Amino acid sequence: xxxxxxxxxxxxxxxxxxxxxxxxxxxxxxxxxxxxxxxxxxxxxxxxxxxxxxxxxxxxxxxxxxxxxxxxxxxxxxxxxxxxxxxxxxxxxxxxxxxxxxxxxxxxxxxxxxxxxxxxxxxxxxxxxxxxxxxxxxxxxxxxxxxxxxxxxxxxxxxxxxxxxxxxxxxxxxxxxxxxxxxxxxxxxxxxxxxxxxxxxxxxxxxxxxxxxxxxxxxxxxxxxxxxxxxxxxxxxxxxxxxxxxxxxxxxxxxxxxxxxxxxxxxxxxxxxxxxxxxxxxxxxxxxxxxxxxxxxxxxxxxxxxxxxxxxxxxxxxxxxxxxxxxxxxxxxxxxxxxxxxxxxxxxxxxxxxxxxxxxxxxxxxxxxxxxxxxxxxxxxxxxxxxxxxxxxxxxxxxxxxxxxxxxxxxxxxxxxxxxxxxxxxxxxxxxxxxxxxxxxxxxxx
Numbered sequence: 001x002x003x004x005x006x007x008x009x010x011x012x013x014x015x016x017x018x019x020x021x022x023x024x025x026x027x028x029x030x031x032x033x034x035x036x037x038x039x040x041x042x043x044x045x046x047x048x049x050x051x052x053x054x055x056x057x058x059x060x061x062x063x064x065x066x067x068x069x070x071x072x073x074x075x076x077x078x079x080x081x082x083x084x085x086x087x088x089x090x091x092x093x094x095x096x097x098x099x100x101x102x103x104x105x106x107x108x109x110x111x112x113x114x115x116x117x118x119x120x121x122x123x124x125x126x127x128x129x130x131x132x133x134x135x136x137x138x139x140x141x142x143x144x145x146x147x148x149x150x151x152x153x154x155x156x157x158x159x160x161x162x163x164x165x166x167x168x169x170x171x172x173x174x175x176x177x178x179x180x181x182x183x184x185x186x187x188x189x190x191x192x193x194x195x196x197x198x199x200x201x202x203x204x205x206x207x208x209x210x211x212x213x214x215x216x217x218x219x220x221x222x223x224x225x226x227x228x229x230x231x232x233x234x235x236x237x238x239x240x241x242x243x244x245x246x247x248x249x250x251x252x253x254x255x256x257x258x259x260x261x262x263x264x265x266x267x268x269x270x271x272x273x274x275x276x277x278x279x280x281x282x283x284x285x286x287x288x289x290x291x292x293x294x295x296x297x298x299x300x301x302x303x304x305x306x307x308x309x310x311x312x313x314x315x316x317x318x319x320x321x322x323x324x325x326x327x328x329x330x331x332x333x334x335x336x337x338x339x340x341x342x343x344x345x346x347x348x349x350x351x352x353x354x355x356x357x358x359x360x361x362x363x364x365x366x367x368x369x370x371x372x373x374x375x376x377x378x379x380x381x382x383x384x385x386x387x388x389x390x391x392x393x394x395x396x397x398x399x400x401x402x403x404x405x406x407x408x409x410x411x412x413x414x415x416x417x418x419x420x421x422x423x424x425x426x427x428x429x430x431x432x433x434x435x436x437x438x439x440x441x442x443x444x445x446x
Contacts, residue, residue, distance in 0.1 A: 046262035047174045047327065048238040049083070050181060053266050054324030055135020056128060057228040058317055061270050063290055064225060065277030070201035072225065073274055077202060079229045080267045082427040084260055085420050086398065089405040090235045091255040094242035096414045101239040102338035104404050117400060118339045120393050121232050125332045127389070128233070129363050132328060133371040135321030142314040148372045155368035158326045159361055162346060170346055174326065180319025181269045183312040188272040190312075191279045198275060223434050227391025229270065235397060237331035240338070244345050252414070269316075276313075329363035392435050395428045402428070 053061075064072050090101065097104060106114040133151045140150035162170055238259075247255050330346070333356045337344035344356040402424050405416045416424075 046258060046265065047323070048087070048234045048241070049259075049262035049266035050177075050269075050320070050323055053181065053269055053320050054128070054132055054228075054328075055138075055317065055321040056131045057270070058135070058273060058320055059131075060224055060228040061273035062277045062281075064221065065274035066281035067221070067287065067289060069278040069282040069287065070198060070275070072221070073198070073201040073271060073278075074204045075222065075225060076229075076267055076271050076274075077204075078427075079226060080263060081423060082226075083230050083263045083267065085423045086230060086235060086401065086427075087238055087259040087263060088256055089401055089416065089420060089424070090239045091242055091259050092252060092411065092414055093401070093404055094239040095247050095252045095255050096249050096411055098243055098248075100243050100334060100338045101236050101401070101404075102335050104410070105400050106339060106341075108404060108407070108410070109400070113400075114339050117397065118335050120396055121236060121335050122332060124232050124390050124393050125328050128231075129325065129328050129332075129367040130370055132321045132325035133367045135317055136325060137371055139314045139318035139321060142310065143318075147375065151368040151371045154322060154325065155364040158322070159364055162326065162330070162360060163350060163357060174323055177319045177323040180316050181265075183316040183319075184269050184272045184276070187312045187316075188276050191276050193275050193279050219434055219437055223391035223431070225391075226431060226434075227389070227394060229267070230394060231390045232394055232397045233328055233331040235401065236335050237327055240331070240334040240344075244347070249414070325364070325367065329360045329367075332363060333357070333359040391431065395432050395435070398424065398428050 093099075093101065093104060099107075102114060102118065105117050133154070136154045137147040137150045140154075141147060161173060242255060334344055336342075336359055337353070337356045340355075342355045343353040345353060348356070350357045402416070402421070404410060405424075406421065408415055
């Protein structure tokens, strides 16, 4: 019995439709392969850039906005460029060599320079860990949680997360913490800034507000601003995380995209904090005066921008402090273990990497207990000093990174190009000059 022509035609159209759907399904993985690969690689760059906006960073940005208004907002453009170039060099070193930064410093410069670089990072990280737990206590305090419960509970939670969870889960939790920074963007719109004035403030100027402190204090604030945006521990954690994740030379472009997107988002958040405090605190009597802490900045927003602005600011501070309170001890543990060639990986068990996890837990305990005993307000001066110290010590680590990134034997065709060298050398020179001026003006009043 023959099939009617209409039925045969319908069958052929159905078969063609099924074949077309199969082709689309087969093509879909190829079409979105790059996007999925990027989503698989993304993590270290975004995490480390957000971790730079820690409790000390939020305090520094809040202080910059309340003290100078929009007058220092222009500095965020060169800082963003320097941050992207610096982290791209570090991502390239990690992806191409498969080794951490301290590993490369030990192999290239020897044990003495490795110990010196390790000491620089440990000194810079020590006070910052305390500042992170002070930030956790201050943020949760605004939300009604007692200080001892806040800091000890946070330390316990972070310890369990890193010790018990696998690397992928730890990374996802860190990324989720970074989402809390969106609260700062929302807060900015709540204070109704004049965007034309904001855009005009991006034009570079070296003049500061008439009511602001003298040139020495202005220089200190500039160094602090750079030191909190591009910290030594960020570079070490980034390269160690890339190596720990197994990112290869073939995936370098995705690692670069991660670095660029993470740095841009982090600096946008920092700019939002400056804009928010400029249109509230600076405009209502805080000009030329230092804040005492980031949580005080959040409290001061309440009568000026409403209770919801304070709550959003506190949520952002909590997420930032939790993220950095985990990243900083991990960064320090990576540094020490790389310096001595000890086993280190978030994927290991405690018995496989006792020094790595012992240092991580030890720093959590010391930070939480110290803040619980002394109180978060007692740590404010430590936070300010640590950010300035980061800015002073940063050129030391950048010189190591620059030399390694230009090593033909190490990177071959992936070594630095003229643009990267020009930006990095200029950044090191300017920061060194500011530091030199600060030291001289402190010893010999100018």
